Amino acid sequence: MISKVLIANRGEIALRVILACKELGLKTVAVHSEADRDALHVRYADDDVCIGPAVSRQSYLNISSIIAAAEITGADAVHPGYGFLSENPHFAEILDECRLTFIGPRAATIRLMGDKAAARDTVKKIGVPILPGSDGPLSTVEEAAGVARVIGFPVILKAAAGGGGRGMRICWQESDLETAFHAARNEAERAFGVADVYLEKYLERPRHVEIQIFGDTHGRIVHLGERECSIQRRHQKLIEESPSVAVDADLRRRMGDAAIRIAQAVNYVNAGTIEFLLDGENFYFMEMNTRIQVEHPVTEAVTSIDLVKEQILVAGGAPLSVPEGVFHLRGHAIEFRINAEDPVTFAPNPGKITAFHLPGGPGVRVDTAVYRDYVVPPHYDSLIAKLIVHGKDRAEAIARGKRALELFTIEGVKTSIPLHRAILADPRFASGDLSTRFMEEFSRNQ
Numbered sequence: 207m208i209s210k211v212l213i214a215n216r217g218e219i220a221l222r223v224i225l226a227c228k229e230l231g232l233k234t235v236a237v238h239s240e241a242d243r244d245a246l247h248v249r250y251a252d253d254d255v256c257i258g259p260a261v262s263r264q265s266y267l268n269i270s271s272i273i274a275a276a277e278i279t280g281a282d283a284v285h286p287g288y289g290f291l292s293e294n295p296h297f298a299e300i301l302d303e304c305r306l307t308f309i310g311p312r313a314a315t316i317r318l319m320g321d322k323a324a325a326r327d328t329v330k331k332i333g334v335p336i337l338p339g340s341d342g343p344l345s346t347v348e349e350a351a352g353v354a355r356v357i358g359f360p361v362i363l364k365a366a367a368g369g370g371g372r373g374m375r376i377c378w379q380e381s382d383l384e385t386a387f388h389a390a391r392n393e394a395e396r397a398f399g400v401a402d403v404y405l406e407k408y409l410e411r412p413r414h415v416e417i418q419i420f421g422d423t424h425g426r427i428v429h430l431g432e433r434e435c436s437i438q439r440r441h442q443k444l445i446e447e448s449p450s451v452a453v454d455a456d457l458r459r460r461m462g463d464a465a466i467r468i469a470q471a472v473n474y475v476n477a478g479t480i481e482f483l484l485d486g487e488n489f490y491f492m493e494m495n496t497r498i499q500v501e502h503p504v505t506e507a508v509t510s511i512d513l514v515k516e517q518i519l520v521a522g523g524a525p526l527s528v529p530e531g532v533f534h535l536r537g538h539a540i541e542f543r544i545n546a547e548d549p550v551t552f553a554p555n556p557g558k559i560t561a562f563h564l565p566g567g568p569g570v571r572v573d574t575a576v577y578r579d580y581v582v583p584p585h586y587d588s589l590i591a592k593l594i595v596h597g598k599d600r601a602e603a604i605a606r607g608k609r610a611l612e613l614f615t616i617e618g619v620k621t622s623i624p625l626h627r628a629i630l631a632d633p634r635f636a637s638g639d640l641s642t643r644f645m646e647e648f649s650r651n652q
């Protein structure tokens with residue numbers, strides 16, 4: 207049994223984990239950098255430990271300081287949140303050696319699925335569709351050109367260690383390959399320390415549809431329906447919703463079954479997400495995320511399952527609380543990522559929040575760790591709040607989104623709120639005519 211959880215993260219997700227622990231009657235430990243002394247997760251945890259200077263490498267990514275913090279405070283489990291060390295197999299292994307429970311999957315699973323080229327191979331072997339592409343990483347431009355000629359252009363080069371939309375390059379014709387190959391490798395090397403890139407067919411107008419899965423330590427694995435995350439900029443999600451207008455009961459069953467088979471093939475434990483690209487009725491495995499996702503609240507809204515509490519309980523050895531049998535997604539939920547950034551250029555805009563007012567009312571949830579007079583530090587990712595709206599159907603969720611965004615006041619820093627309001631006013635969004643190119647086309651029309 208787990209009794210005290212250290213949260214190896216910051217911001218809204220650190221607070222989200224603390225809330226789950228409070229409901230479960232568990233004690234919490236916040237770790238923080240010198241830049242985060244005034245953060246809410248520090249204020250609300252039972253214990254807190256400063257683990258280093260602002261720069262993440264020396265604090266939130268500093269494994270030995272985090273383990274020392276757990277030992278000093280008597281924590282017996284660690285929740286990694288998302289980002290930072292959440293998909294670092296070495297971290298999961300060391301925790302294991304120190305007899306601390308990692309609230310997530312096994313280290314071996316993280317390692318296998320963290321290599322996107324190896325994950326493709328694993329998935330191909332069990333017969334779940336993947337996009338045509340290279341077998342593993344490519345050594346030379348000539349090799350890339352050979353594969354691209356066989357599958358046809360356009361193709362996309364992707365970093366094997368990828369994440370956050372980095373290390374990807376689209377090639378529309380053979381003459382694009384040379385520059386793109388070196389650029390993708392350089393970006394991958396800089397971002398992940400591993401230059402390996404692979405190649406797959408580029409779909410021109412797909413939807414991004416992912417399946418939430420959950421496994422317990424007793425061998426049971428379930429799926430909890432889909433999230434559509436097609437509204438992206440620079441391959442990063444901006445708005446997510448569940449269910450997807452493009453997924454009917456039959457497609458949900460087929461995608462859910464495929465996701466469960468993938469999870470079974472890697473003995474998956476805890477919360478995970480299988481990402482697919484959906485092209486008409488056809489879906490293709492893209493990657494697996496072996497952690498809780500930023501967009502998990504939309505699934506919580508339509509399934510009434512608290513995914514973070516479930517993560518902690520399952521890590522402590524409990525069987526999944528999800529009932530047997532086919533479930534129904536209840537109503538419709540949409541999440542808006544509110545970033546401290548310029549809504550036009552997307553450049554980060556850290557600084558002091560001078561006014562702050564949260565929307566409320568039926569069907570509105572806000573996950574945030576900022577407050578009035580809080581200074582958004584420049585060192586971390588620019589997500590400062592998530593607005594999640596839930597309605598009986600998509601139209602009601604959109605109406606709630608509009609009125610909540612209208613009342614949501616954040617002053618002092620620029621945010622993505624005006625962008626979200628413009629997207630909600632767009633007739634194409636309202637009609638559900640989405641694809642991963644939506645934002646590109648939307649920006650052109652503004």
Ligand code: ADP
Pocket residue numbers: 337362368369370371372406407408409410412414438441442481483492493642
């Ligand atoms: P990351 O791990 O960096 O988030 P993903 O593999 O999840 O990268 O891809 C992120 C996004 O990039 C997808 O949601 C999609 O919009 C786009 N993308 C990735 N692969 C393809 C592809 N083969 N065809 C079209 N778009 C793609």
